[in-house]
Amino acid sequence: MWKWLHPYAKPERSYQLASTLLPWFAVSSVIALTIGIVWGLAFAPVDYQQGESYRIIFIHVPAATLAMSTYMAMATAAFVGMVWQLKLADAAAAAIAPVGAVLTAVALITGAAWGKPMWGTWWIWDARLTTELILLFIYIGIIALHNSFEDKVLAGRAAGILTLVGVINIPIIKYSVEWWNTLHQGATISKLDKPSMPTEMLIPLLINILGFALMIGALTLVRFRNEVIDRNSMRPWVRDLVARESK
Amino acid sequence: MHFESLSDFFAMGGYAFYVWLSYGAAFGLLITLTVVSVRTRRNLFDQIRSKQAREQKLKEHRQGNKNNEPKT
Numbered sequence: 001m002w003k004w005l006h007p008y009a010k011p012e013r014s015y016q017l018a019s020t021l022l023p024w025f026a027v028s029s030v031i032a033l034t035i036g037i038v039w040g041l042a043f044a045p046v047d048y049q050q051g052e053s054y055r056i057i058f059i060h061v062p063a064a065t066l067a068m069s070t071y072m073a074m075a076t077a078a079f080v081g082m083v084w085q086l087k088l089a090d091a092a093a094a095a096i097a098p099v100g101a102v103l104t105a106v107a108l109i110t111g112a113a114w115g116k117p118m119w120g121t122w123w124i125w126d127a128r129l130t131t132e133l134i135l136l137f138i139y140i141g142i143i144a145l146h147n148s149f150e151d152k153v154l155a156g157r158a159a160g161i162l163t164l165v166g167v168i169n170i171p172i173i174k175y176s177v178e179w180w181n182t183l184h185q186g187a188t189i190s191k192l193d194k195p196s197m198p199t200e201m202l203i204p205l206l207i208n209i210l211g212f213a214l215m216i217g218a219l220t221l222v223r224f225r226n227e228v229i230d231r232n233s234m235r236p237w238v239r240d241l242v243a244r245e246s247k
Numbered sequence: 248m249h250f251e252s253l254s255d256f257f258a259m260g261g262y263a264f265y266v267w268l269s270y271g272a273a274f275g276l277l278i279t280l281t282v283v284s285v286r287t288r289r290n291l292f293d294q295i296r297s298k299q300a301r302e303q304k305l306k307e308h309r310q311g312n313k314n315n316e317p318k319t
Contacts, residue, residue: 041270042256043249052260056269063273102280109276110269117265215277222284229291233298242295 012237014088015228018221025218032211039204047201056114058205061188062212064107067135068170070100070216074142075167078160090156091231093163094146095223099216101139108132119183127176128184131169138166152231 007013040058047054074096081089111129112122123129142159149155177186188196197205232238250256259266 037270041266045249046260051262053262053265055259055266059269059273098280098284102276106273106276109272113265113269113272117262219280219284222281222288226284226287226291229288229295233291233295238295239299242292242299245292246296 009086009088011088011228011232011235015225018225018228022218022221022225025214025221029211029214029218032207032214036204036208036211040201040208044201044204045198050118053114053117056110057201058208060107060110060114061205062209063103063110064132065209066212066216067100067103067107067132068173069213070096070103071135071139071166071170074100075163078156078163081156082160082164087153087156087231088228090152090160091227092220092224093142093156093160095227096220097139097142097146097159098223099219101136101143103212103216104132104136104139108136115183124183126182126184127180128173128182131173131176134169135166135173138162138169142166 008017037058041055044055044058046052074093077089077093077096080086081093108129111132115124116122142162145159145162146155149158176182177184229238229241257263257267
């Protein structure tokens, strides 16, 4: 049933697939983000408690939630790489890590810039903020491990172990607002029975989450192609590719 | 449009600094990541190209030596 997947274990096939998908992801993410950001910044109504400062939500929430989803995607790739020794899975994990790190940094910075006017402080060592900072450190550790070894198989294994151990942090981030007393507010969107957000705010937020997800896909594809080229630079198909693009 | 005027929009109800700091930082970081990721590809291609050129040169050099060998 899953046999159609087998040819994609070949770097060349995966590279071609990434090249085919890339423009679709790139264009659709730019469209979604443009609509979402303009809508969120200029057209969504004002929040009765937080005033205009709440507009930070339109980047803070997509960055923060997707930083965790991205981690799970990376962990899945790392797991596949470790169990089935698929080199391309390691390449995918290595490609995702910097994207996740930047998302986490965006979540932390926008969170601080939102915390200052609302809580009166840029930073506080409470559960949600601290675990999110740990997520950033784990991402940086994974990137460092990927770059620490000339041998990519070894690098993939070392980074893979850290990635899988770091998965423990994800549920802790998610439930930190319930397990501990924290300044950070609880989940807003996932309470489907009683959404705590009016539709005019929710729609641009959802569009931005979609836009961020597509952007993460596009960036991962760009970086995945780089990883594949880097790991296969001696192969004839890469040389042909380079020769074709030099013309 | 939620805002009355353009200056109203930029003022963000007094939260201009925090709102624009957030959007600016996010935009800056994501653009930087994009530029770096795209540039990596070009650098890799350049490396492979120069390696190929070096190999080609070596090959020609070796062949050249063979032809110039003095006949004994």
